[in-house]
Amino acid sequence: MVTTQQLVGHLKVCLIAIAIVFFLAENLSAQQSTVGLLEYSQDGQQGGYVLFAPTFSTKTYLINKCGEQVHSWDSKYKPGFTVSLLNDGSILRSGVVENQVFNAPGGGGIIEKITWDNDIEWTYTISDSTMLQHHAIAPMPNGNVLALVWEFKTMDEAIDQGRNPDKVGNSIWSEKIIEIKPTGSNSGTIVWEWKLWDHLIQNFD
Numbered sequence: 001m002v003t004t005q006q007l008v009g010h011l012k013v014c015l016i017a018i019a020i021v022f023f024l025a026e027n028l029s030a031q032q033s034t035v036g037l038l039e040y041s042q043d044g045q046q047g048g049y050v051l052f053a054p055t056f057s058t059k060t061y062l063i064n065k066c067g068e069q070v071h072s073w074d075s076k077y078k079p080g081f082t083v084s085l086l087n088d089g090s091i092l093r094s095g096v097v098e099n100q101v102f103n104a105p106g107g108g109g110i111i112e113k114i115t116w117d118n119d120i121e122w123t124y125t126i127s128d129s130t131m132l133q134h135h136a137i138a139p140m141p142n143g144n145v146l147a148l149v150w151e152f153k154t155m156d157e158a159i160d161q162g163r164n165p166d167k168v169g170n171s172i173w174s175e176k177i178i179e180i181k182p183t184g185s186n187s188g189t190i191v192w193e194w195k196l197w198d199h200l201i202q203n204f205d
Contacts, residue, residue, distance in 0.1 A: 037067025053079035053093065060091055060114075073114045080108025082137045089116035092139050094147075097125070102132035102150050102173065109133055111145060113182070124180055124188045131176075144191065145180045151197065162202030 036052065049070060053060040060073040060083050077095025084092045090113055097109035109127030114120055124145070126133035130152045138146040151174040158172045159165050179192040 034067030035069045053083045106135045122182050123186045164204045
């Protein structure tokens with residue numbers, strides 16, 4: 001036999017459970033209406049859109065200032081720290097590929113141009129045992145692409161260049177900037193490059 005007190009207790013538990021369900025449903029619904037937006041104030045804000053590629057996602061999002069998704073692009077690579085929206089609605093995006101030699105944060109290795117309709121229009125890989133694209137890429141007005149690239153140099157190369165042997169490890173990563181002219185769907189020609197290695201000034205040896 002259920003007492004009145006027990007019945008009231010059960011009703012209280014049920015009412016609390018229903019309230020929690022409604023609270024969660026309302027909050028989940030509100031969260032689903034925006035992408036990546038936590039707070040927005042219209043005071044002093046400029047118009048326009050926000051383009052971003054979440055660190056642990058293979059998607060790239062275009063949202064308005066209210067956090068509503070305008071468009072998204074898919075890739076099979078996590079982002080390599082740079083994405084740009086081009087005039088034709090496509091994006092230029094760097095992606096992370098596995099590299100056993102250059103294993104520091106910031107590495108990328110592949111550049112993709114993805115159309116508005118999510119077709120991969122162009123890819124270019126800069127990742128091997130001697131070099132790796134990292135951090136930044138930039139589209140140029142002539143359609144070419146600038147990329148930052150790490151260059152692998154051995155201990156002997158560093159010493160020959162003037163490095164103090166007491167201050168060099170097994171290798172050094174130098175830096176270069178390359179300009180790539182896209183050719184075909186997965187190739188390109190390096191039409192210009194600037195190497196830090198060619199401009200070092202040293203006061204040892």
